[in-house]
Amino acid sequence: MALKLWDLAGAEDDRRFSPYCWRAKLALAHKGLAAETIPWRFTEQDAIAFSGQDKVPVLIDGDKEIHDSWAIACHLEDEYPVNPLFGSPQARSLSFGFKIWVEATLPGPINRAIMPDLFAALHDRDKAYFRASREKRFGRTLEEVGAEPEKAVQELRGALLPVRKQLVEEPFVCGAHPGFADYILFGAFQWARAVSPRRLLEPDDPVFAWRERLLDLYDGLARKARGYPVWA
Amino acid sequence: MALKLWDLAGAEDDRRFSPYCWRAKLALAHKGLAAETIPWRFTEQDAIAFSGQDKVPVLIDGDKEIHDSWAIACHLEDEYPVNPLFGSPQARSLSFGFKIWVEATLPGPINRAIMPDLFAALHDRDKAYFRASREKRFGRTLEEVGAEPEKAVQELRGALLPVRKQLVEEPFVCGAHPGFADYILFGAFQWARAVSPRRLLEPDDPVFAWRERLLDLYDGLARKARGYPVWA
Secondary structure, eight states, X not given: OOEEEEEEBOSSTTOBOOHHHHHHHHHHHHTTOOOEEEEEOTTOGGGGGGGTSSOSOXXXXXXXEEESHHHHHHHHHHHOOSSOSSOSHHHHHHXXXXXXXXXXXXXXXXXXXXXXXXXXXXXXXXXHHHHHHHHHHHTSXXXXXXXXXXXXXXXXXXXXXXXXXXXXXXSBTTBSSOOHHHHHHHHHHHHHHHHOOOOOSOTTSHHHHHHHHHHHHHHHHHHHSSSOOSOO | OOEEEEEEBOSSTTOBOOHHHHHHHHHHHHTTOOOEEEEEOTTOGGGXXXXXXXXXXXXXXXXXXXXXXXXXXXXXXXXXXXXXXXXXXXXHHHHHHHHHHHHHHSHHHHHHHHHHHHHHHSOHHHHHHHHHHHHHHHTSOHHHHTSOHHHHHXXXXXXXXXXXXXHHHOSBTTBSSOOHHHHHHHHHHHHHHHHOOOOOSOTTSHHHHHHHHHHHXXXXXXXXXXXXXXXX
């Protein structure tokens, strides 16, 4: 049964930078599932119109269509119980809360830390759409968003305090083994790494060591992906 | 096998205001375990010297001594598997991360929101100790800490955004049923409620409705405790 995933790409077909698509790809790898990934750009909304909405990731699993990275994780967990992403209903709910925390906390400083690089890494045909939609969302120009990247990096490091304290005690957000909450957090870093050489973490940060562990998972799936070294 | 819990009390023996002790009491109730609670004041360090440290909660369970609310929860989960507080190793780790987030995020604004009331609710013999230790910790007087309570309330409400968004979707932090992560969060509110009439949440806040559910648990264990109405 063929799995297909529509996956946001930049200028090159293999520059895959969506944090949400990375969640889905790591969840698939976690389950030992191989999926064909289809490079997709923001302006190719016709290509995923069958999903009834306009965002990736979109997954086709046999005769089912699933969109939204959280829905994809839940689908995989329910259809393929081996190698649990959550392992219990409570862990699923706590992961959902963690997802909300990540989404409320990290995109702001990461956008501000990488914005000129992110824009430069887009496919040319996406640039006008991206600029218009993001400048509307942020209420300022992309150049203004990205004007103080080092300040944004410091803010990001401060915001990571709770996970940093946990990762001193345990190798993964999910404990002894990685789970979907790890992929939720990691997606944010892999988004940045795909488009920007900026150093978000210092090597002595426990979050840095955790990210190394995530980069190594599944035969280096994330590390092999086109992007910048995380320790330049 | 008798369970005994040393539990921080204020001016009156039944004014129990430690957020950490509330976590432990709700975890005991969750497991269906009855424990004798012993009112304890900050200056009664001799009474818990047997634990090798100076903070409550301290639990005696048969011939075992356990201190620290997280250690107590893990002990109860391992010794009394019925009615899981976590339900899986991943949920335990995610709850640990949530605990770190709560402790990094909520005590600051709650202290600033309730400080004059908190000080007034202490037993007289604890007041000098409390003032000296907290003024050292905060680097300013208790009066300065509590000078802008409504600003602190607004900050608290803002900090609750991630749990608020989750509680729109699910009745408890742990999903369909309460678990230890709920008690971790609830302890912070019950601490405030025990000593201060200040309204921390508006009635239309999903966190307010969640707190009502927690107040009702275990035959109203937390609601019956001495404290102020949460909707004045």
